[in-house]
Amino acid sequence: xxxxxAAQVALxxxxxxxxxxxxxxxxxxxxxxxxxxxxAHWAIGLxxxxxxxxxxxxxxxxxxxxxxxxxxxxxxxxxxxxxxxxSRIHRSQVVTMILVALGVGSFFAAVSQMLLRGQRGEIxxxxxxxxxxxxxxxxxxxxxxxxxxxxxxxxxxxxxPWLKRSRSGRALRAVAQNREAAQLAxxxxxxxxxxxxVIGSGLxxxxxxxxxxxxxxxxxxxxxxxxxxxLGSLLIPAFGAALVGGxxxxxxxxxxxxxxxxxxxLLILAPPPIADEREVLAFVAITVLLLLRTERFFASNxxxxxxxx
Amino acid sequence: xxxxxxxxVSYGPVQVLFDVxxxxxxxxxxxxxxxxxxxxxxxxxxxxxxxxxSSGTITFNDVDITGASPRKxxxxxxxxxxxxxxxxxxxxxxxxxxxxxxxxGRDHARRRRAIDAVLDEFPDLRDRLDQQAxxxxxxxxxxxxxxxxxxxxxxxxxxDELSLGLAPKIVEQLLETLRRYVERGVSVxxxxxxxxxxxxxxxxxYFMERGSIxxxxxxxxxxxxxxxxxxxxxxxxxxx
Numbered sequence: 001x002x003x004x005x006a007a008q009v010a011l012x013x014x015x016x017x018x019x020x021x022x023x024x025x026x027x028x029x030x031x032x033x034x035x036x037x038x039x040a041h042w043a044i045g046l047x048x049x050x051x052x053x054x055x056x057x058x059x060x061x062x063x064x065x066x067x068x069x070x071x072x073x074x075x076x077x078x079x080x081x082x083x084x085x086x087s088r089i090h091r092s093q094v095v096t097m098i099l100v101a102l103g104v105g106s107f108f109a110a111v112s113q114m115l116l117r118g119q120r121g122e123i124x125x126x127x128x129x130x131x132x133x134x135x136x137x138x139x140x141x142x143x144x145x146x147x148x149x150x151x152x153x154x155x156x157x158x159x160x161p162w163l164k165r166s167r168s169g170r171a172l173r174a175v176a177q178n179r180e181a182a183q184l185a186x187x188x189x190x191x192x193x194x195x196x197x198v199i200g201s202g203l204x205x206x207x208x209x210x211x212x213x214x215x216x217x218x219x220x221x222x223x224x225x226x227x228x229x230x231l232g233s234l235l236i237p238a239f240g241a242a243l244v245g246g247x248x249x250x251x252x253x254x255x256x257x258x259x260x261x262x263x264x265x266l267l268i269l270a271p272p273p274i275a276d277e278r279e280v281l282a283f284v285a286i287t288v289l290l291l292l293r294t295e296r297f298f299a300s301n302x303x304x305x306x307x308x309x
Numbered sequence: 310x311x312x313x314x315x316x317x318v319s320y321g322p323v324q325v326l327f328d329v330x331x332x333x334x335x336x337x338x339x340x341x342x343x344x345x346x347x348x349x350x351x352x353x354x355x356x357x358x359x360x361x362x363s364s365g366t367i368t369f370n371d372v373d374i375t376g377a378s379p380r381k382x383x384x385x386x387x388x389x390x391x392x393x394x395x396x397x398x399x400x401x402x403x404x405x406x407x408x409x410x411x412x413x414g415r416d417h418a419r420r421r422r423a424i425d426a427v428l429d430e431f432p433d434l435r436d437r438l439d440q441q442a443x444x445x446x447x448x449x450x451x452x453x454x455x456x457x458x459x460x461x462x463x464x465x466x467x468x469d470e471l472s473l474g475l476a477p478k479i480v481e482q483l484l485e486t487l488r489r490y491v492e493r494g495v496s497v498x499x500x501x502x503x504x505x506x507x508x509x510x511x512x513x514x515y516f517m518e519r520g521s522i523x524x525x526x527x528x529x530x531x532x533x534x535x536x537x538x539x540x541x542x543x544x545x546x547x548x549x
Contacts, residue, residue, distance in 0.1 A: 041386070166494055167407070167411065167415060167417075167420075170400075170404055170407055170408060170411075171408070171411055172402065173397075173399075174397055174408050174411075175401070177397045177398075177399055178397060180354075181391050181395060181396075181397065182408070183357075183358075183359050183379040183380075183390045184357055184359065184379060184383070184388070184390075184391055185383065185408050185409055185411055185457070186379065186380050186383030186384060186411055186412030187380070187408070187411050187412075188378070188380045189379075190348065258359075260324060287445070299399075300398065300443070303399070
């Protein structure tokens with residue numbers, strides 16, 4: 001019985017890891033290519049979720065199409081943020097960059113709230129994933145959670161080989177490793193930085209969209225506006241996961257996502273004081289990772305210098 | 310082939326280049342020498358388009374490339390080999406060469422042919438195609454950096470520090486390869502701390518100090534200018 005419960009919690013944790021991973025991949029891609037510690041990441045994803053909510057509200061647009069449009073809108077929001085704002089700040093101006101990221105995040109959160117202003121209280125949301133539960137080797141989880149795990153795995157299965165083997169993927173990695181050396185090889189660094197924002201922001205929307213059925217399921221298909229904003233708290237474990245790889249290593253960020261998702265869920269089984277303060281532990285982990293300066297495990301000093309210049 | 314006229318460059322409020330003029334002919338090797346911080350690398354970066362110029366003109370094969378994007382400049386046949394960090398250490402040798410071939414476009418077969426042709430010139434790299442560039446010796450990395458730049462068959466090669474930190478034997482190998490390309494008509498501008506080496510390979514030389522050209526003429530003539538060269542020796546031996 002305990003074993004089944006642990007397996008069930010672990011599977012739910014795995015779904016959470018998947019969501020965290022999709023956010024963390026975007027954080028790493030954007031940081032490496034543009035030097036932006038993207039605190040606006042969740043808010044840009046949120047815009048896509050709000051577009052989805054509005055489109056499905058009238059029962060005119062099919063949910064899957066609405067989800068695709070939401071994802072595209074977030075990708076576009078990321079592109080606009082990079083082109084109009086972040087590309088104008090030099091990556092060595094770290095403090096400016098962080099403050100501006102906070103500002104951009106607040107802007108997109110405000111836009112989302114404005115769009116939802118007409119929707120008072122609770123909104124009926126049509127989830128785009130099937131409801132119900134599935135039995136995975138004796139452990140029962142929501143179907144949407146299983147789908148989340150599969151989507152996260154599929155995302156990695158597409159994204160990682162694309163980065164490794166395709167001409168565009170290689171160019172993106174080159175810009176991420178050494179922007180100037182990439183430019184000297186004839187790579188349009190600005191264009192690939194924008195591509196990183198498009199991919200990262202699209203993934204942020206996808207991650208948050210996958211959470212909608214979870215929330216809606218709990219509320220019997222009804223989603224409160226109040227449910228949308230706390231999605232931002234996911235940015236904390238996502239940054240924690242990205243920091244496992246010093247914000248620069250994708251494989252380490254994926255491993256970090258697995259750890260953060262699983263540990264946060266499995267701690268539910270821990271005695272009350274620990275189980276109740278699970279979110280706080282993510283902050284502690286982030287502090288420790290920052291103190292460890294994890295980036296030095298994944299890049300030489302010369303590479304880090306090239307990254308910051 | 311390359312004509313730089315009255316080039317002025319500033320980093321923010323600080324002007325670092327003052328009226329720099331340089332000319333490079335077809336199939337010529339030109340040395341760009343000077344003290345540390347004289348602005349040599351800045352000249353190359355401005356010509357390659359990675360930093361903006363305040364005023365002046367840069368013409369390459371009679372086309373004005375002032376203010377053009379680095380991508381356009383690479384496509385026109387002007388390639389810079391970046392100083393010290395020319396390779397992507399986290400990528401394999403093969404991937405580095407693929408990056409070098411990026412501007413050849415989406416035609417995979419064309420890129421493969423270009424890489425194959427370069428591997429014929431750098432046979433040692435053929436055995437290391439899957440090795441991570443960062444795990445190779447400094448000399449091998451510089452060889453890869455040169456090979457990466459030659460994939461697109463440039464007409465003019467700008468080299469920022471060829472011999473830095475390398476053993477004389479390795480430098481000789483690099484020079485031998487470079488000479489083969491020059492014989493085929495490739496022009497070279499080389500920044501070099503090692504003055505004797507630079508003057509032995511270049512027919513003409515420029516000497517820079519504090520952002521300005523102080524000497525422009527045959528290498529042999531610069532050899533006799535102790536007043537200028539002493540500054541290089543003093544900074545390169547006692548400066549660090």
